[in-house]
Amino acid sequence: DQQVKQNSPSLSVQEGRISILNCDYTNSMFDYFLWYKKYPAEGPTFLISISSIKDKNEDGRFTVFLNKSAKHLSLHIVPSQPGDSAVYFCAASGSGNTPLVFGKGTRLSVIA
């Protein structure tokens, strides 16, 4: 039962270029979406979120795009830096304090 899917297990990008991480979801009740970054042996670190009433949210080098009709969101990192190398998790929740449902993650490697 994969309600949140990250179909690319890994992605390699050159330093300075754009990284695009994708996420698809199936549950139309989701209305809040988040991206977390995770280093080995650490907890997920919140990066950026977007509410279903928006289609874009930007924070510095990070931008999240939401396409509700396609049930798809993406995280853009530009320019990519070697310190961005980590596993990125997409997560979604319904309204209120409902639990997060996570994707399997995408391992991003930014090559200098």
Added chain:
Amino acid sequence: EPEVTQTPSHQVTQMGQEVILRCVPISNHLYFYWYRQILGQKVEFLVSFYNNEISEKSEIFDDQFSVERPDGSNFTLKIRSTKLEDSAMYFCASTFTDGGQETQYFGPGTRLLVL
């Protein structure tokens, strides 16, 4: 910057033993969560806790699991009789919300190994 803390960072136990994992959520947060991640798998929700009671739990959270907020700061997850398949990273998270959409902030995790 306030953060969620968890202890211990690692725990090794024998099958059948009880373990208690501890978390100190961010001080003004009201909702607390436990998640786990089995090696190579996705992060999975276990339980949420609000106002001193469980608000939601997953099918993973069976009778072997319990949660408690024994004082004003700690939030604990107890596994009464550990099984091999309980080996995982356990993450605590917390959020401050009045019912709107709020971000859950995660602790660094406890790596539990059941032998």
